[in-house]
Amino acid sequence: MPRVAVVGVGISKFGRRKGVSLRELTFEAFKEALEDAQIKKDEIQSVITGCASDEFAMANQPGAQIQEYLGLNPKPHFRVEAACASGSMAVRAGWMTIQSGLADIVLVNGAEKMTEVSTPKATEIMGKFGDSTWEYPFGISFPGYYAMLASNYLATYKESGKTDLAKIAVKNHYYGTLNPKAHMQKIVTEEQALSGFIVAYPLRLHDCSLISDGAASIVMVSEKVAKRFDKPIWITGLGAGSETHAIGRRKSLTSLESACVAADQAYKMAGITPKDVDVAVVHDCFTIAELIAYEDLGFCKRGEAPILIRNKDTYLDGLIPVNVDGGLKAKGHPIGATGVAMTAEIVKQLRGECGERQVKGAKIGLSHNVGGSGQFTAVHIYEA
Amino acid sequence: MDFKKFSLMINEIKVATFADSLAQGRIMATRCKKCNCEYYPPQSDCSQCLSQEMDWFECPTEGKLVSFTQIMVLPEHFALPELSVPFAKATLTPSPVGLLDVKEGIRIMGWIPRTSANDLKVGDRMKASPQALDDGRVTIILEMIE
Known part of the structure; x- marks a missing residue:
């Protein structure tokens, strides 16, 4: 099978973007992605936009606002909704669009305006x-x-404690200070994390990600077209899974089955094991979600995620650096934008463009994006 | 009774009598006539074998607390209107919410009134019961078994 590459990425500043609308946020990310890819807007053949909520957008076709504002009519365009995994599912749809042969150059946007x-x-x-x-x-x-x-x-895991949750917040807030696009650039101590309301x-408070405004855009291309770009990053594995809507019907409350099946598919497709991953971004919408992700992704055994964070194994110079962009925790979580921003971050890591938060020599990256409380999960694997 | 008295939002659903049963003091579930798969919350269709022939049955109500939380920042829907009395301040302490495991495959969600999350632990023995509220709504509560 021919491969699909990401050749351009853009992320708007995340945060409480007072005075900026959904379409304007997307424009910021879109323009950056085009400049990064060094392509003209007219070269884009097809567009997909991940956006989670009409209620946040106060509109019923937020994607259409964006498409018009980016000047991309009358190119084919549709919106993908999978709650907080809308972005990664949009990337997945972009991959499918290219692999089906419908287009060679696809723009994928993710956007959400949450603070109005x-x-x-x-x-x-x-x-x-x-379940409403x-x-x-x-x-x-x-x-x-x-x-x-x-x-x-x-x-369930008696040796785990609230301090392990706090340690996740401390790590991600620390890395947020190294990411100029992050919503919050503030160190949080373990004491502060343990005493928030x-x-x-x-x-x-510090266990929760931030309600944010933001957008991200990427340019995806077929292998045929990728030859003309300097630093293509290849998507070599994709996995996705789903889970009961009602939490009362879950088989497990210490794991997300959707994430386990998604990870399994993605590793198999890429032909790698969890040990091969050099850098990961995982869906830390809450600190507990990052701990569970370590286990669902196979970075450690069941019940051992607390040991990973206590040993600082997921820090920049640890065994498997996780969320060294600040994660959703500090970077912010504009829900529809998150998955696309995750892809953008891993692409930059694999190109070696992350400055102070760069994982040295990273060759294989992973993104893990969860929608709702696990109803949708997408795992992607990337290689330089 | 309107199903909305339980669900707060939707009224149209084939299993709407669930709310009437709550008002009469029973928590009901459904069982597929063909494959015996049980559903709580109740369903009018079997997601396993796709049969549409279902029987109602009364849920067992005693079991162990599987998990719980106490949500201090509530959705707007549940917020109290602001007091109009000058200088007055009302402090709302919401009840914890829990999931009770009453039998294999059946977990009942309910409010846990007159307690705090600090006094609860996973594994606590509790009983679920329907509860009529002053405004005509019906809900479910979980209480410690003495």
Whole structure:
């Protein structure tokens, strides 16, 4: 099978982008991606946009606003929605578009504008990503779902503790300070993380990712076309899985089955094992999610994720650096943009363009993007 | 009774009598007549064998707490309106929420009133019961078995 490459990436500044709209955010990322790829907009043959919520966008066709604003009409365009994995599923759809032969040059955008609504309203919109008929009536917020996973994880693995969650926050906030595009550029100490107010027991303020505005764009091309680009980064493995919508029906509350099957598919397709991964970005929408990701991705055995973070094995010079861009935790989590931004980050790592947060000599990268509380997961593997 | 009295949002669903049963003090589930697969929350169709022939049955209500949380930052839907009294400040402490494992494949979600997450632990023995609220809504609560 011919391969697909990413040849251009762009990310808007993430954050509380007061005074900037969804389409304007996307324009920032789009322009950067075109300049990075050194192609003209007219060369793009097909477009896919990941955007998770009409309610955040206060519109029913947010993708169409973006397409028009980027001046890409009348090229084929559709939107992908898979909650917080919308971005990675859009990348997956881009890969499929190229592999099907429908197009050789595809633009994939991810975008979300989340801060125009109030925090209680944002909490409500996010809460309804869960089962809005059977579980939302119990006041379940999005942090509430991951809090349920955390309570069960901490009870199942007796040696794990809340300090392990805090250590994830400390790491990701530290790396956020090395990423100029990150929402928050502030060190957080373990003491601060352990004393923040409770959002959803046992998760405290610093266990939660940030409600953010942001966009990311990438240019994907077929192997045939990739020859003309200097530094193509190849997508060599893709995996995806799904999981029950209702958390009450999960077989496990210490793992996401969707992530396990996605990882398995992606490793097989790329012909690698977890040990071969040089750098990873994982879906740390909450600190517990990063711990669970270490295990679901096979970076350690079940119940051993706390040891990984205690030993600083996921720091820049550790065994397997994870989220050295700050993660969703510090970089921010504009839900539709997140997956595309993950791809953009790994592409930059594999090109060696990450400056202070560069993993030296990284050749193989991985992204792990979870939608909802596991309802959708996409894992991609990249090689230089 | 309107199903919305339980779900808060949708009213149209084939298993709407679930809310009536709650009002009468029973937590109901469904079982597929063909493959015996059980569903809680109830379903009118079997996702396993695709049969549409289902029987209602009453859920067991006692079991062990599988997980819980206490959501301090609530969705807007659940927020109290602001007080109009000058200088007054109302502090709301929401109840914890938990998942109770009552039998293989059946976990009942419910509010855990008059307690705090600090007093709960996974594995606690609890009982689920329907609860009618003052405003006409129905919900489910979980209580410690003495």
